[in-house]
Amino acid sequence: MYTNHRQSQSFGRWRPRxxxxxxxxxxxxxxxxxxxxxxxKEAPAPEIRFDSLDLPQQLQQTVLRHGYTTxxxxxxxxxxxxxxxxxxxxxxxxGTGKTAAFLIPLxxxxxxxxxxxxxxxxxxxxxxxxILEELRNFSSGMAISNSFCIGxxxxxxxxxxxxxxxxxxxxxxxxxKDLIERRILKLETFRMIVLDEADQMLDMxxxxxxxxxxxxxxxxxxxxxxxxxxxxxxxxxxxxxxxxPVTISxxxxxxxxxxxxxxxxxxxxxTKLDTLLMLLxxxxxKKVLVFGRTKRGVDNVSRAxxxxxxxxxxxxxxxxxxxxxxxxxxxxxxxxPIMVATDVAARGLDVANISHVINFDTPMTYEDYIHxxxxxxxxxxxxxxxxxxx
Numbered sequence: 001m002y003t004n005h006r007q008s009q010s011f012g013r014w015r016p017r018x019x020x021x022x023x024x025x026x027x028x029x030x031x032x033x034x035x036x037x038x039x040x041k042e043a044p045a046p047e048i049r050f051d052s053l054d055l056p057q058q059l060q061q062t063v064l065r066h067g068y069t070t071x072x073x074x075x076x077x078x079x080x081x082x083x084x085x086x087x088x089x090x091x092x093x094x095g096t097g098k099t100a101a102f103l104i105p106l107x108x109x110x111x112x113x114x115x116x117x118x119x120x121x122x123x124x125x126x127x128x129x130x131i132l133e134e135l136r137n138f139s140s141g142m143a144i145s146n147s148f149c150i151g152x153x154x155x156x157x158x159x160x161x162x163x164x165x166x167x168x169x170x171x172x173x174x175x176x177k178d179l180i181e182r183r184i185l186k187l188e189t190f191r192m193i194v195l196d197e198a199d200q201m202l203d204m205x206x207x208x209x210x211x212x213x214x215x216x217x218x219x220x221x222x223x224x225x226x227x228x229x230x231x232x233x234x235x236x237x238x239x240x241x242x243x244x245p246v247t248i249s250x251x252x253x254x255x256x257x258x259x260x261x262x263x264x265x266x267x268x269x270x271t272k273l274d275t276l277l278m279l280l281x282x283x284x285x286k287k288v289l290v291f292g293r294t295k296r297g298v299d300n301v302s303r304a305x306x307x308x309x310x311x312x313x314x315x316x317x318x319x320x321x322x323x324x325x326x327x328x329x330x331x332x333x334x335x336x337p338i339m340v341a342t343d344v345a346a347r348g349l350d351v352a353n354i355s356h357v358i359n360f361d362t363p364m365t366y367e368d369y370i371h372x373x374x375x376x377x378x379x380x381x382x383x384x385x386x387x388x389x390x
Contacts, residue, residue, distance in 0.1 A: 026387045029369040030261045048076045055104070056111045058142055063104065066137055070280050072097035073250035074149045079105050081255050082224065087245040089198075089238060096250070098226045099134050099279045102194050107139050109192075110167050118192035120170045121213065123201040125150045125321055126328065130350055131196065132170050144168065149185070151175045152321040159184050173201065173209035180216060187216040191242075198225040199234045207237065214241055217356040219309070259377035259385055266390045272360060273304055275388055279358065280310060280338065286336040289331075290340045293361035301360060302340040312338040315345055352378065359387040 048071045049061050053180075074092040075168070081088050082105040092098055110116045122128040132148050148163035149171030162169070162184050169176075169185065179185035193214065195201055201210060217271070223242045230238070241247070266275045279285055292298040295316040302314035313327040313336045331339040332351050339345070340360075346368060354376045363369045376383025 006118065021122060022364050024366055026263055026359070026369075027361050029363070029366050030387075032366060033261065033370060033373070042043075045163055053079070055108060059107055059111060059138070062138055062140055062142075068100065072101075074098055075101045075104075077248045077250065078102070078146070081246045081248065082106070082222070083108065085222055087223045087242040088225070089230065089235075089242070089245050089247045089250040090224070091230050091247070092226075098196070099131055100138070102196075102224050102226060103131070103135055103138050104144075106168070106192065106194075107135075107142070110144050111142065111286060114167075115189075116167060116192075117165070117186065117190045118168050118194065119176075119190050119217070120168065120194040120196065121173060121176065122170070122196045122199065122207065122211070123172065124174055124197075124344055125152070126315075126324065126345060127197060128170050128172055128351055129325065129328075135168060135170065146170065149175045149179060150165070150321065155179070165189075173206045173213065176213055177209050180213065187213070190217055190221065192222045193217055194226070196226050198227045198238060199229050199231065200227070200371075202234050202237050208242075220241065229370065258382045259373055260382070261373065261385045262387075264386050264390050266388060268331045272388045272390060273301065276301070276358065276360060277305070277308060279356075279386070280305070284355065286337060287292060287331075287334070287351075288338050288352055288356045288358060289345065289351075289354050289375050290338065290358045290360050291346065291363070292340060292342060293364070295342055297361065298340050298342055305338060305340070310338055311336040312340060314340045316342040317344050343368055343372070346375070350378070351375065353381070354378070354383065357383070357385045361384070362387060362389075 008376060021263060050068050050071060053060075055063065067370070073096070074090055075097050078088055078090050078101040082102060090098060090101060106118055120131060126149065128150050135146060145164060145166040146168040147166040149158045149160060149162075149169060151172060151174055155175070157173070158179065159182075162179065176351070180187070203346065223245070225238050225242070260329065264275060264279070266272055276290065280288060290301065292301055295318050298314050298316050300366045302312050305312045313330050315327045319327075326350065327339065328351070330336050343363070357373050357376045359369070359372060363372055373385035376385060
């Protein structure tokens with residue numbers, strides 16, 4: 001059994017309730033995503049190798065051991081600024097190495113000063129977990145302590161970790177605020193704050209929680225904001241948290257050119273589910289991430305696929321964290337070739353070799369569309385993004 005469904009619910013009897021329409025059409029999204037914001041062809045930047053950064057030997061060896069040899073553009077421009085102690089707003093396409101851009105200089109600071117402490121805030125538990133895993137990879141064998149503070153996980157275990165004064169705390173806004181209110185998480189000695197996917201965090205209604213958390217940090221700190229999209233409104237909010245920031249943008253266009261985008265029209269007399277089943281039976285659909293708009297819709301689509309004999313798992317915000325982590329692990333490790341998800345998986349889910357992203361439901365916003373399709377075509381590989389249209 002690959003999904004956790006209430007078998008008494010029937011997919012055939014379920015009818016979706018009415019939802020707000022997307023802010024734009026899928027044709028508009030694709031058109032915007034394929035138009036370059038800079039049509040001037042620039043000369044390629046000189047290649048910079050990690051072994052030229054003069055990192056501490058232990059960190060250098062770990063970076064190279066994990067296959068990092070050449071810096072991506074966001075790393076080449078971001079790492080020197082972070083090492084210099086500057087506030088940074090980093091803007092880059094998803095899958096371009098933003099996490100390593102702030103983790104590597106952070107670990108270096110801790111190796112040079114064991115009292116150094118940092119707070120990393122993310123909008124979703126999946127992204128927090130991914131950052132934690134990458135942190136542990138980069139800091140392997142270095143005795144750098146960390147605490148993982150997210151909802152739907154034992155707060156008592158998190159309290160025990162925090163009482164050990166870890167170097168790095170990774171968490172989501174709600175749980176971090178809860179721990180501050182309990183006077184467990186004390187931020188007076190933290191010297192860095194990192195907001196990853198800052199636009200989503202501030203745009204999702206977390207702005208008050210973020211302001212509350214930041215108010216407990218010392219004024220003399222380093223602030224880093226990384227995101228794939230930063231609107232003028234979000235930029236104004238970010239500016240209130242930083243001092244003389246360095247803004248680094250390495251975006252040339254909204255999506256990577258090697259992601260092929262298309263619309264699949266549902267034939268007359270067929271349903272979206274019929275069309276999805278037809279696609280998934282094709283041999284080239286090897287590892288597929290299907291996006292739905294609602295939690296109930298995701299459960300019903302994944303159940304229908306399971307009943308048709310597909311190996312499938314599903315994640316959304318109502319599932320316990322343990323089930324969400326297990327679903328992602330099964331998908332990453334190719335135990336199941338299909339995962340159905342809400343937009344909780346649109347950001348921060350870094351799974352190699354996803355051949356196709358399928359929008360079962362059109363995303364609500366253009367930004368959601370960009371992040372959904374960015375789950376394929378990662379690490380410069382080709383990918384395909386399809387949207388079903390009735």
